[in-house]
Amino acid sequence: MSVKNVLAVALGIMSAIGGFVDIGDLVFNTQAGAIFGFQLLWVVVIGVVGIIVYSEMCGRVSAVAKRPVFDLVRERTGFGAGLATLIASEIVNLMTCAAEIGGVAICFQLLSGLPYRLLIPLAVIGLAVCSWVLPFRWLERVFGYLGLGLLVFAVAAIKLHPDWGQVAHGFVPGSHSGGSLMVYLYFVVGLLGAAMTPYEVYFYSSGAVEDRWGLKELRLNQVTSIIGYVLGGFLSFALMIVAGALFLPLGISPQFLGTPALAAEHALGQLGLLLALVGILFAVGGAAIETSFAGGYNMAQFFGWRWGKRERPARASRFTLSWLAIFALALLLVMTGYDPVKLTEFSVIFSVVALPLTYLPILLIANDRAYMGSNVNGKLANVLGGLYFLLILVIAVVAIPLMLLTHGGQG
Amino acid sequence: MRISELLNREVVTESGLRLGRVHDIRGELAGGRLRITGLCAGKLGVLERYGVGTQGSGGSSEPKVHGHPVIPWERVVRVGTQVVIRD
Amino acid sequence: MNKVIDVDIALSILDHQLVDGDGQNCGKVDDLEIAGLDTDSPEIVEIIVGGNAWRSRGLLGRLAARLSGDAVHVPWPEVDSVTSVVTLKRPAAELRLNRGDERWAALVGKVPGS
Numbered sequence: 001m002s003v004k005n006v007l008a009v010a011l012g013i014m015s016a017i018g019g020f021v022d023i024g025d026l027v028f029n030t031q032a033g034a035i036f037g038f039q040l041l042w043v044v045v046i047g048v049v050g051i052i053v054y055s056e057m058c059g060r061v062s063a064v065a066k067r068p069v070f071d072l073v074r075e076r077t078g079f080g081a082g083l084a085t086l087i088a089s090e091i092v093n094l095m096t097c098a099a100e101i102g103g104v105a106i107c108f109q110l111l112s113g114l115p116y117r118l119l120i121p122l123a124v125i126g127l128a129v130c131s132w133v134l135p136f137r138w139l140e141r142v143f144g145y146l147g148l149g150l151l152v153f154a155v156a157a158i159k160l161h162p163d164w165g166q167v168a169h170g171f172v173p174g175s176h177s178g179g180s181l182m183v184y185l186y187f188v189v190g191l192l193g194a195a196m197t198p199y200e201v202y203f204y205s206s207g208a209v210e211d212r213w214g215l216k217e218l219r220l221n222q223v224t225s226i227i228g229y230v231l232g233g234f235l236s237f238a239l240m241i242v243a244g245a246l247f248l249p250l251g252i253s254p255q256f257l258g259t260p261a262l263a264a265e266h267a268l269g270q271l272g273l274l275l276a277l278v279g280i281l282f283a284v285g286g287a288a289i290e291t292s293f294a295g296g297y298n299m300a301q302f303f304g305w306r307w308g309k310r311e312r313p314a315r316a317s318r319f320t321l322s323w324l325a326i327f328a329l330a331l332l333l334v335m336t337g338y339d340p341v342k343l344t345e346f347s348v349i350f351s352v353v354a355l356p357l358t359y360l361p362i363l364l365i366a367n368d369r370a371y372m373g374s375n376v377n378g379k380l381a382n383v384l385g386g387l388y389f390l391l392i393l394v395i396a397v398v399a400i401p402l403m404l405l406t407h408g409g410q411g
Numbered sequence: 412m413r414i415s416e417l418l419n420r421e422v423v424t425e426s427g428l429r430l431g432r433v434h435d436i437r438g439e440l441a442g443g444r445l446r447i448t449g450l451c452a453g454k455l456g457v458l459e460r461y462g463v464g465t466q467g468s469g470g471s472s473e474p475k476v477h478g479h480p481v482i483p484w485e486r487v488v489r490v491g492t493q494v495v496i497r498d
Numbered sequence: 499m500n501k502v503i504d505v506d507i508a509l510s511i512l513d514h515q516l517v518d519g520d521g522q523n524c525g526k527v528d529d530l531e532i533a534g535l536d537t538d539s540p541e542i543v544e545i546i547v548g549g550n551a552w553r554s555r556g557l558l559g560r561l562a563a564r565l566s567g568d569a570v571h572v573p574w575p576e577v578d579s580v581t582s583v584v585t586l587k588r589p590a591a592e593l594r595l596n597r598g599d600e601r602w603a604a605l606v607g608k609v610p611g612s
Binding site: 415434437440441443444445448451484485 | 532540
């Protein structure tokens with residue numbers, strides 16, 4: 001392997017790690033840790049494997065068929081089902097974007113002391129300007145690398161000296177002491193939803209086409225994304241371990257987005273706090289951009305418009321207006337002052353409900369020999385894809401009832 | 412008439428035997444024209460609607476066909492609220 | 499094209515991507531106009547794109563149609579080839595496609611760097 005290749009892989013991994021965690025992971029992993037300690041770590045593993053399975057399929061479809069997954073949804077499922085999928089995914093994209101923007105505004109607030117309400121439009125304008133000005137790869141890189149500030153949580157997790165025996169037990173599903181079975185199941189659903197976000201696969205597959213991947217680039221990227229997601233999964237572990245080691249014994253319920261950052265401060269002082277806030281800011285900000293673009297991609301790909309960051313904004317004007325509209329609507333949603341933590345919880349639970357609609361076309365298209373040729377799903381991809389699809393069907397059905405029954409995890 | 416209006420119409424024989432609904436229309440691409448040569452009627456499986464089971468036909472460089480039997484257009488008597496075909 | 503190719507129209511053409519002569523996206527095949535339905539050899543004469551093409555595509559389609567302008571009718575002879583996409587011979591602008599992008603380009607163009 002040449003130096004250039006190794007560098008490319010390393011950079012890709014770094015940006016995948018920094019980009020893995022978003023506001024949903026932050027909220028759910030921290031709350032799960034604060035209530036159940038380390039007992040839900042096994043769920044994170046399942047979630048990470050799930051996103052790897054479906055990202056691999058999406059990337060393969062995009063590289064071989066040279067078209068992103070959503071582009072193929074309408075011709076596969078017809079106008080009516082395609083439009084329903086579009087509407088559902090746009091609602092989820094919008095809610096998620098709003099939640100991420102709330103997170104960015106809160107980070108700004110903690111860093112600057114300025115009022116939250118003022119910082120919301122600043123956050124959106126900043127993100128929109130970055131999206132407009134930076135080329136596609138640069139967006140991923142900048143936000144991905146700076147998101148690595150989250151590594152401070154891995155350090156904090158170690159410094160807090162948790163009972164590693166208990167941590168190990170957390171990787172095996174077992175008891176749910178600390179909360180009722182219903183609340184436990186709610187967090188199982190939430191953690192899976194936070195890991196396997198729909199916008200992620202849409203953005204990844206459109207990005208593959210933006211970058212003009214062929215089969216050659218595909219292999220390289222599979223490696224970087226798998227390693228990146230696994231290491232990103234370790235960040236999720238760290239968040240849960242930190243919460244379990246610090247908040248649970250102290251009985252702290254992390255109702256504020258700043259609470260995880262305080263854990264970093266507790267373990268590593270002012271520097272830890274700063275790194276945590278910067279890491280959260282860019283990881284969550286990057287996710288906000290991904291959701292708004294996913295929204296733009298989906299609209300354009302359903303209607304057959306020109307799309308892509310490669311195009312000059314005025315040439316693909318409807319695509320441009322679509323992603324700008326997501327930012328604008330998300331801004332309005334956040335300005336209502338609705339609690340950003342609650343907004344995050346809603347967005348994750350609703351995206352769980354939309355997951356089957358998202359993942360079914362991927363599974364079917366990846367099996368279509370006509371598009372995929374010899375790169376069609378092998379047995380492993382189908383077994384895993386099928387099992388995960390059954391899983392997401394189950395959680396899609398129980399998600400909202402669990403949320404209502406447990407009052408959003410409050411019990 | 413538009414194709415969307417023809418799809419999903421009931422197909423019956425002159426003697427009243429119901430053959431299901433039009434789920435696709437077979438055409439022939441030749442000499443720059445697209446002629447209609449038949450109908451596919453009957454039940455379409457859920458997976459088939461999603462393009463599975465097209466027996467590998469098509470590919471990114473060719474259009475696709477279902478593996479279903481096709482009713483040749485010559486058997487069509489008239490197209491009204493139902494499509495009536497000769498027995 | 500001297501070959502004769504069989505094609506299932508709803509599967510392979512309807513709702514597929516339209517690409518113009520320059521390789522640019524220019525909408526989807528929203529519907530197709532049939533002529534000669536009462537003869538022995540009806541044929542597809544037009545591709546209908548955008549706008550109120552969706553009025554016969556179900557309830558959501560009718561809703562979408564109300565929010566759009568007029569559809570564009572592309573005569574079938576404008577088609578160059580049918581693969582997984584339908585490729586046209588001429589650029590979109592000559593066929594009055596992608597007017598939506600042109601309509602909004604003025605607004606988007608106001609921002610520097612567009």
